[in-house]
Amino acid sequence: MEQPSEIAVRDTPTWDRPIVLIPSFVLLSAIGGLFPSFSLPANLYVLAVGGTMLWLGLSGRLPRRPAPRRLDRAAAWWLLPALTLAAVELATFIGGSTYHSPTLSLLSDPVLESYLARAALYFGWLTAFWGLVRR
Amino acid sequence: MSVTRTLAITGFLVAFLLVAVVEVLARRERSKIPTLGELVGFVMRYEVGQLPVGRIAVFGFWWWVGWHFFAR
Numbered sequence: 712m713e714q715p716s717e718i719a720v721r722d723t724p725t726w727d728r729p730i731v732l733i734p735s736f737v738l739l740s741a742i743g744g745l746f747p748s749f750s751l752p753a754n755l756y757v758l759a760v761g762g763t764m765l766w767l768g769l770s771g772r773l774p775r776r777p778a779p780r781r782l783d784r785a786a787a788w789w790l791l792p793a794l795t796l797a798a799v800e801l802a803t804f805i806g807g808s809t810y811h812s813p814t815l816s817l818l819s820d821p822v823l824e825s826y827l828a829r830a831a832l833y834f835g836w837l838t839a840f841w842g843l844v845r846r
Numbered sequence: 847m848s849v850t851r852t853l854a855i856t857g858f859l860v861a862f863l864l865v866a867v868v869e870v871l872a873r874r875e876r877s878k879i880p881t882l883g884e885l886v887g888f889v890m891r892y893e894v895g896q897l898p899v900g901r902i903a904v905f906g907f908w909w910w911v912g913w914h915f916f917a918r
Contacts, residue, residue: 743916753917761909768905769898778887785878789873789885792864799857811848815858818914829916836912843904846887 717834723774736837748823760837761774768844775845 726732739760746753765803767773806812865882872879880888892900 719891724881746916748917750917754913757909757913757917761912763909764906765909769901776883776887778891779884780888781879782885782888783878784879786880787883788868788879789882792861795857795864796861799861800855802857803854806850811850813851813854816914818855818858823915833912833916836908836916840905840908840912842883843886843890843908846883846890 721750724772727773732841736834736841740830740834743833744826748820761840762836764840764844773845778846 743753743756743760746756800815803812803814803817808814808817823832868879869882871877872881872884876918886904890898890904892898
């Protein structure tokens, strides 16, 4: 039986709206961008933030978008970018992940050294994580 | 810049470009291709008994991505 919309609205937490979430993610990203890679604070922070997202996503406390019950065969088109990415990553990894054969993470290292880029990518990671939580 | 480095960078750029192209194709009217969000949502529906294996796997993967790029 379908849930009346009034109840569904009441069940949504008051903080679950863009005007609250976006500034929160900006703040979390601004803090996350401060911690350099390989540092203990960076590890603890990403574990805490990711762990909170995981808990929210598994708790079933938040409303979720309806997902399709089955996919059309045309979904196989997604194999094209997935296999391309996997092939390049595997080839560069087998090549030793060096300057001449860089993996994606090796290429991203110089970018992530900049605070602004690091904070912006942190924001993207968090926002996408939130999108997954609501799926 | 060496040829292999150029090839690797080009390969990654092509992969990301393909993601954008397939997503645009999926968003066309009457498209049979699911969007990336729909595809992920479908994967996240997968359960074994009461265990939401799909959700755990997708969350675990994305958590690892964050840890790999921001912490390791």
